[in-house]
Amino acid sequence: MLGTRKNNPASPLRAQIGQSVSQRLEANPGVKKAKITAADVYYYPNYLSDRDCDMLIDKIDAGRRRSTLLSDTHDPYFRTSDSCDLDRWSPEIRPIDERISNLLGIDTVKGETLQGQRYAPGQQFRAHHDYFHTTESYWERMKQEGGQRTWTAMIYLNDVEEGGATWFPQAGIRVAPKRGLLLMWNNMKPDGSPNDLTLHEGMAVVKGTKYIVTKWFREDVWLK
Numbered sequence: 001m002l003g004t005r006k007n008n009p010a011s012p013l014r015a016q017i018g019q020s021v022s023q024r025l026e027a028n029p030g031v032k033k034a035k036i037t038a039a040d041v042y043y044y045p046n047y048l049s050d051r052d053c054d055m056l057i058d059k060i061d062a063g064r065r066r067s068t069l070l071s072d073t074h075d076p077y078f079r080t081s082d083s084c085d086l087d088r089w090s091p092e093i094r095p096i097d098e099r100i101s102n103l104l105g106i107d108t109v110k111g112e113t114l115q116g117q118r119y120a121p122g123q124q125f126r127a128h129h130d131y132f133h134t135t136e137s138y139w140e141r142m143k144q145e146g147g148q149r150t151w152t153a154m155i156y157l158n159d160v161e162e163g164g165a166t167w168f169p170q171a172g173i174r175v176a177p178k179r180g181l182l183l184m185w186n187n188m189k190p191d192g193s194p195n196d197l198t199l200h201e202g203m204a205v206v207k208g209t210k211y212i213v214t215k216w217f218r219e220d221v222w223l224k
């Protein structure tokens, strides 16, 4: 069922977002493009300062709860991390949140709330797509709340002793956590339809604790 044309049509709006964000990132001297063809993936090393990383880690530790899944999947081991919604209006979060939107050139109202994740040893987020599968029951609601997810921006807040890489098995890249590193990718294909090859996994942490923040962008206004 997944990935059929009928359920994943091309979209001029999402195609345009993909192109404008890529163009903007490629014009930024701090950004590097991954040398793969399956998806548009970019890196920005040392994007966040140590001070900002530590501040976010403290907030995640203070506000964390068990991570949830939107999907109808009922595998209890699918996503075993803790999550924390970071208050976008707080004076510490707001500048970081807005800086990310501005880097990609996407209006802040299309960005979901920055979400923190914490993985202890053994915890993971199994292979998934960040875009919404329109065949799943959550889609009707998501459609009303900003529509499809386009870009993902993810920042590693610390180095992890062992494990915890972000792995794109079909696109063929594996990114090891590195403090301050921002990873960004377009979940859509050039025609604006979902790109199956963006399938990715937060591999289990073996040693240490992994902290990240993730920001997902919608095709339309999310923040009302």
Ligand SMILES: O=C(O)CCC(=O)C(=O)O
Pocket: 117, 125, 130, 164, 165, 166, 167, 200, 201, 202, 203, 212, 214
């Ligand atoms: O933990 C990771 O490396 C991946 C996290 C992820 O895929 C997500 O938050 O959507």
Ligand SMILES: [Fe+2]
Pocket: 128, 129, 130, 200
């Ligand atoms: Fe993801």
